[in-house]
Amino acid sequence: GEKVPKAHVDRRRMQYLYESDGSYTFMDNETYDQVELTLEQLGDAKNFLLENMEVSIMFFQGIVIGIDLPVAVELRVVETDPGIRGDTATG
Template identity: 30%
Template sequence: MTTYNSNYFRSGLKIIFDKEPYIIESSQFVKPGKGQSFVRVKLRRLLTGKLIDKTFKATDTLKSADIIEVTVSYLYNNRKFWFFMNNKTFEEIFTTKKIIGNSTRWLVERAICTATLWNKEVISITLSNFVELKVIETHPGLKGDSVSTATKQAKLITGAIIKVPLFIKSGEIIKVDTRSGEYVARIR
């Protein structure tokens, strides 16, 4: 395992801090007029996504984290575990809903995702920014409702319920932003 001196901390570097994996969001080397130089670092905890600020002496060192990101396809779930297939090795990996979080609302069979592994265990699943999903249930828009900001609720094939424009009908395919859960466009 590689050891990094704090002078070499850069954005994107994955390290072990307090026995957990972190990614460096930003770092700033500071050399004051008096005293020892130091490095101000913003770290994101990979297990929870929490951001922390930390100051390291110029002589501090940290070990690199054994973090691997692989492209996977969603297969199925049994309500306890969500199963994915590694697209290169065709190995099956699984994780719990706690790791996936609210992203389960956007998972459809064969959806391409990125799995982040630490010590060969899944610590996060990241979906693509946009998914195309079928609307299975929505009420028809009322005649005369032509205001561009008017919306109604629609149930998607995954069970998620989102707000869509009045012109969307049951059976149509729409594009959804997985980060915000908002309607983006109708797919023709």
């Protein structure tokens, strides 16, 4: 069999900043360089992005090839409708 050389994939920790006109901006936590990703590059990950979220973006020869989101995030409930009598697990 023929040997294929290993691909060098660069994985960088980045922070999601904002979305503007379908372009999603991330900032490298070490160099402060910014990278813009498209909806096509993000895929379903766009549905789970939160402002300031830290993600891992993978590059191959300077081109984005993937994004890893955190396994879990901590969210805070800021508003909810009042409970209705009888609308609980215990009746």
